[in-house]
Amino acid sequence: MSRDIVQLLPEHVANQIAAGEVVQRPASVVKELLENAIDAAATHITLAIKDAGKTLIQVSDNGVGMSPADALLSFERHATSKINTAADLFHLTTKGFRGEALASIAAISHVSMKTCRMEDELGFEVDLKGGQIIRKEPGVVSKGTTVGVKNLFYNVPARRNFLKSDRIELRHIIDEFERVAVAHPQIGFAFYHNDDELFGLEPSNRRQRIVGVFGRKINEKLVPITEDTDIVRIEGFVGKPEFAKRTKGEQFFFVNNRYVKSGYLHHAIKGAYEGLLQEKQHPTYFLFLQLDPETIDINIHPTKTEIKFEDEHAIYTILKSAVKHSLGQFNIAPTLDFRHDSKLDTPYNYKDKAPRAPQIEVDRNFNPFSDNVVSPSTGGVKRMPQFKREEQSWESLYVGLSKEESEGFSKVQFESEVNTENLFYAEAEDRQHAGVFQLQRKYIVSSLKESMLIVHQHRAHYRILFEEFLKNITVERGITQQLLFPLILPLNPRELQMLKGVKEMLEQIGFQFASFDQEQVQISGIPSSIIDTQVNAILDRFLADFEQNVPKEELDTSQALARILARNASIKTGISLNTEEQLSIINRLFACKEPNLSPESKPVFIRLGTEDLDKRFK
Ligand code: ADP
Numbered sequence: 001m002s003r004d005i006v007q008l009l010p011e012h013v014a015n016q017i018a019a020g021e022v023v024q025r026p027a028s029v030v031k032e033l034l035e036n037a038i039d040a041a042a043t044h045i046t047l048a049i050k051d052a053g054k055t056l057i058q059v060s061d062n063g064v065g066m067s068p069a070d071a072l073l074s075f076e077r078h079a080t081s082k083i084n085t086a087a088d089l090f091h092l093t094t095k096g097f098r099g100e101a102l103a104s105i106a107a108i109s110h111v112s113m114k115t116c117r118m119e120d121e122l123g124f125e126v127d128l129k130g131g132q133i134i135r136k137e138p139g140v141v142s143k144g145t146t147v148g149v150k151n152l153f154y155n156v157p158a159r160r161n162f163l164k165s166d167r168i169e170l171r172h173i174i175d176e177f178e179r180v181a182v183a184h185p186q187i188g189f190a191f192y193h194n195d196d197e198l199f200g201l202e203p204s205n206r207r208q209r210i211v212g213v214f215g216r217k218i219n220e221k222l223v224p225i226t227e228d229t230d231i232v233r234i235e236g237f238v239g240k241p242e243f244a245k246r247t248k249g250e251q252f253f254f255v256n257n258r259y260v261k262s263g264y265l266h267h268a269i270k271g272a273y274e275g276l277l278q279e280k281q282h283p284t285y286f287l288f289l290q291l292d293p294e295t296i297d298i299n300i301h302p303t304k305t306e307i308k309f310e311d312e313h314a315i316y317t318i319l320k321s322a323v324k325h326s327l328g329q330f331n332i333a334p335t336l337d338f339r340h341d342s343k344l345d346t347p348y349n350y351k352d353k354a355p356r357a358p359q360i361e362v363d364r365n366f367n368p369f370s371d372n373v374v375s376p377s378t379g380g381v382k383r384m385p386q387f388k389r390e391e392q393s394w395e396s397l398y399v400g401l402s403k404e405e406s407e408g409f410s411k412v413q414f415e416s417e418v419n420t421e422n423l424f425y426a427e428a429e430d431r432q433h434a435g436v437f438q439l440q441r442k443y444i445v446s447s448l449k450e451s452m453l454i455v456h457q458h459r460a461h462y463r464i465l466f467e468e469f470l471k472n473i474t475v476e477r478g479i480t481q482q483l484l485f486p487l488i489l490p491l492n493p494r495e496l497q498m499l500k501g502v503k504e505m506l507e508q509i510g511f512q513f514a515s516f517d518q519e520q521v522q523i524s525g526i527p528s529s530i531i532d533t534q535v536n537a538i539l540d541r542f543l544a545d546f547e548q549n550v551p552k553e554e555l556d557t558s559q560a561l562a563r564i565l566a567r568n569a570s571i572k573t574g575i576s577l578n579t580e581e582q583l584s585i586i587n588r589l590f591a592c593k594e595p596n597l598s599p600e601s602k603p604v605f606i607r608l609g610t611e612d613l614d615k616r617f618k
């Protein structure tokens with residue numbers, strides 16, 4: 001007679017197995033205990049660890065505490081006060097809900113808990129070893145709960161041996177601590193390691209908390225972000241691109257105050273930074289998303305931080321545009337004292353209102369090499385020519401330069417209307433002499449407040465045209481200049497296919513095609529910012545470039561097209577520019593959304609401040 005061989009695992013074995021899922025390293029214990037303290041409505045939480053948590057992890061809170069019966073029950077598997085029915089799973093507002101953590105932790109360590117509710121005179125203490133209660137008695141305990149976890153993995157040698165060096169385990173613990181601390185600025189925290197205080201955080205607002213956790217220097221790098229929509233509310237901060245780091249920096253997503261990882265949303269952020277970061281740089285962000293709990297699913301693996309959204313595509317789009325918007329608004333402001341227009345909508349939406357170009361004040365008599373630095377125009381109100389940004393058209397640059405010099409670029413037209421408004425000078429007494437000159441046919445040098453501005457002419461024009469073209473593609477059609485004689489562009493079939501694919505966008509930019517046949521296209525109109533003799537070369541190079549990096553997503557096509565076209569149509573190093581052209585570039589550059597970097601993420605200008613100069617004269 002054969003025996004039945006299926007049997008239930010003894011409770012302590014089952015707990016050990018479950019523990020393996022919940023507790024992978026000391027940091028997992030830290031996370032669970034901190035979250036329990038938060039769920040218990042604590043306003044102050046102290047974390048103390050020894051030897052990176054291998055010897056001791058202790059979390060004390062001033063939360064609601066537990067009755068003796070609840071304290072004992074809390075170590076039972078699936079004991080939780082946080083959900084009653086399956087339906088509760090869909091509107092979780094607490095961190096925990098599985099009722100697994102304490103049972104799991106207790107199964108693989110020595111735990112002692114002390115707890116006392118507000119309303120109780122006497123508290124309760126209970127000690128466990130390997131999940132078995134070894135002591136329980138009433139005791140004088142301060143209000144709240146303290147859970148101490150000693151000798152983690154004492155009965156699971158494989159796990160214990162798997163632990164990394166103290167330095168690495170401590171790093172993991174700090175990571176968990178930071179996530180919790182940043183998500184809960186209203187809670188005070190203290191964190192001790194081997195009696196050293198690593199963090200002491202007073203209750204504060206979000207920004208102060210981030211500064212408290214990551215240090216004072218992060219403050220100036222943060223750009224606030226808020227976006228309120230029907231499906232998601234986004235708040236938080238993103239890092240200014242100029243401070244982006246080569247190492248993966250601080251990247252935090254919180255959904256309903258729970259730290260989550262999301263490759264998908266990270267991708268949205270990276271998209272928003274496109275063109276602003278240099279290669280291998282990483283954006284910093286602290287983003288807090290609030291959603292209806294019914295529209296998210298965090299009911300997955302206990303230690304996983306992934307999340308599922310019901311409406312993830314919409315969230316992606318909203319997030320990306322919110323980040324772009326904030327970067328666009330704040331990007332330049334602190335660097336150049338440029339008063340940003342708070343009415344600017346999402347990036348590249350110029351529909352409602354053309355952005356006002358900031359003005360550079362120019363003293364036409366200024367000669368950087370002359371001793372006489374007194375400008376005749378400093379007395380009284382300065383009335384400076386304003387080089388107004390064209391509202392409907394991108395007028396031609398560089399008409400009239402000699403052909404070799406200009407490579408066919410048309411000249412800037414100026415509106416020399418007098419206007420005293422000057423965005424670079426907040427105070428009249430701040431006004432300085434400003435001038436421009438060209439260096440090596442490569443740089444445009446100007447002064448800006450107390451500093452010296454050196455602009456890379458090609459990259460600047462590249463940035464200007466890129467934004468202009470992108471605007472034409474996405475918002476308003478560019479102006480077409482009709483050609484008297486259509487241009488013929490011979491193409492191979494592959495090129496023709498490619499051109500067909502972007503025909504509509506090219507038409508948005510201002511191209512007009514008279515015909516498209518097997519071997520050639522006839523071009524009857526071109527954008528006003530390009531001149532006819534250049535068209536074939538530009539389109540040729542455009543097609544070659546475009547073939548090299550065909551954008552994968554529809555979304556990126558317009559960007560790629562604008563970028564490649566702008567690169568090929570922009571003035572190059574080696575072209576000499578007259579003063580007005582130089583000024584036009586500077587003015588247009590600073591009317592751009594993202595003047596700091598070229599579309600290929602290279603710096604467009606540098607600014608040398610007085611301190612920088614002083615340093616060099618030491
Ligand atoms: P979960 O958090 O998923 O409910 P845990 O095993 O982490 O499961 O905790 C079990 C229960 O113990 C909780 O539901 C809660 O009622 C109680 N508990 C745990 N830690 C604390 C604490 N610090 N303060 C008050 N109650 C606590």
Ligand code: MG
Pocket residue numbers: 032035036095096097099101102
């Ligand atoms: Mg818990």
